[in-house]
Amino acid sequence: MPDDLPAGLVLVDVKAELFKSLGHPARIQLLEMLADGPVAVSRLRDDTGLEPSNLSQHLSLLRRQRLIVPSRRDGRLFYELASPEVNVLLAAARSLLGTLLHTSRLTLSPLGEAANQDAIR
Structure with missing residues (x-):
């Protein structure tokens, strides 16, 4: 690491690259499939x-990454998660999304009620 770059800036860049690698639905699906252990490429x-x-x-x-x-x-290629922390990250993302969805529903709920009241009148 060059001496003129702050360590925090480099870490932010590395984190950004990590999150970019998670930025495609197929890659998330693959990681989720590997959450329970090794899976053959054919599966x-x-x-x-x-497509292959x-x-x-x-x-x-x-x-x-x-x-x-x-x-x-047995001559077959398998993949597995590199560390348990990948599973922790996936679980944290599910939890965060659940919270955000719940919050969105609560925020939108008064709007839906107002629309329903208008429709009744």
Whole structure:
């Protein structure tokens, strides 16, 4: 790391790259599929419906970000999450989205009630 760059700035950049790597629905789906343990590439392909070349690109990006790791068993290629923290991140995202959705519903609820009252009149 160059001496003229603040450590915090570099960390922010690394975090931004991590979140960019999570910025595609197919990659989130792949990570969710790996949450319970290793999965064969053939199953990832079948369950996602992704073309092999597209699947390979997504897996490659997740590997470069060190979110997943490959392994071979009985001549088949498997992938698994690189660490339990990936699962923690996915769970945190689900929790946050649930909170945001709940908050949105509460915020929109008075608007819906007002529309219903107008329709009754």
